Amino acid sequence: MLSLVALPAFAQDAAAAPADPYPYILNTFLFLVMGFLVMWMAAGFAMLEAGLVRTKNVSMQCTKNIALYAIAGLMYWVVGYNVMYDGVDGGYFGTFLPKVIPPIDNDPGSYSAASDWFFQMVFCATTASIVSGTLAERIKLWPFLIFTVVLTGFIYPIEGAWKWGAGWLAPGTDDSWIKTFAGADFQDFAGSTLVHSCGGWAALMGAIVLGARYGKYQDGKPVAIPGSSMPLATLGTFILWLGWFGFNGGSQLALGTMADASAVSRIFVNTNLAAAAGVVVAMILTQIFYGKVDITMALNGALAGLVSITAEPLAPDPLWAIIIGGVGGVIVVFTVPFLDKIRIDDVVGAIPVHLVAGIWGTIAVPITNSDATFMAQLVGIVSIGAFVSVVSLVLWVILRFTVGLRPSLEDEIAGLDKAEVGVEAYPEFGTGSQRL
């Protein structure tokens, strides 16, 4: 058994016992705890989406969410992590091999390798969650999951490699292309672009190829299709908010020094302020524009605030965190009706929250972080946006014209719970099969 006080030599590099094991232990601890907080965001997405779809589609939405989390967990081990982190070296991707989890007696470095894999894996899963909300209520299960396999095994890891894997967007050298062209490396602390915009672009392309729900747009106007459970949607949002402390806080990637502890604390504060500002701004604006506060917009506002601060949750002072998050709230209130205007049916508002607020959060980094430049941010946003959009678009089109994306109209009207899952979420209520 390893004792906390005296670490036997075999637990670290064979050459010498470490002077101080606590940074390793605390860094590992950070990855594990922050990692499972991010895992909990999968529950948040599931409940938010379950609450915003109609009763006849709730089982399907839950199925998609548990499935995509599982697929991300597998694909990121099978190939994703190494594509993103192994030997990228300023390039475009790493190696297409499974991640090797070392034995506990040969796990050197500043933290346990497995803890790093785990922490990164849950970020990959978050990206996949974003897509399922937008495309709810009119997509077949297996084509969606096929897309998820490619997104989690390849699309996300490749664009992630460009920045976090020390790829061409952020190699960390002074003579790199991006340093020369844009004056700095691309900055994205916890993934406004890498995770949120990536998921957002994939969702947008899906929504375009898939089309809107039956009856959503009539006589040139959007038809309201209210969600089935505001308590679930609210609970889901609070769960996401909680998980986000792990998402942003854990991205400090270290807890071994006082400075690290201080940084994680500061990140928690800024994360919370940004979410709060997003809520308040969304509520005030919906009250002004519609005469009533819309709970779903308030919930979206919180998430948009969180996404906005995710690119740089450490550098801002509290006032800037509030402003950055507040702009997220503005984005939601304007983008939701805009998407309806251009006939993009986004059931839960994932495109405003993740794509648009993700772009905003990324472009706002240089305001508070002098290691960033607007040009470098733009390069990252555009290159990742182009890559994810094009690959996603091609994949959605292939799926549409081979296995097909949409259920039949009859199935869509009857509800995907009956058509795709065979298990109704609420069989005894409404028009459920167990109600007379």
Added chain:
Amino acid sequence: MKLVTAIIKPFKLEEVRSALTDLGLQGMTVTEVKGYGRQKGHTEIYRSAEYAVSFLPKIKMEIVVPTAQVEKALEAIQGAAKTGQIGDGKIFVSPIEHTVRIRTGEADDNAL
């Protein structure tokens, strides 16, 4: 025998039931329905899309009454269900040909 059908506002159900019990009338059937007469619905907004709520929740109360008591029953229902606001509802009276109590086989007025 007459079938008295009353469409009333849902929160008035208890009052109407009470008034009918006071007359000695036992038994009624109640359904939750939606409808409108002159009472207009309203529009709501969900995520910036407007939707009209035209049908309002009502209660349909049905009670079969001996013909001699119909007048009293109508008075009781109207008295209890009325608020004076638009949407109070309506009462319909239609004839019933035959009634049977399932448990005992009693018929017509003896079954009420």
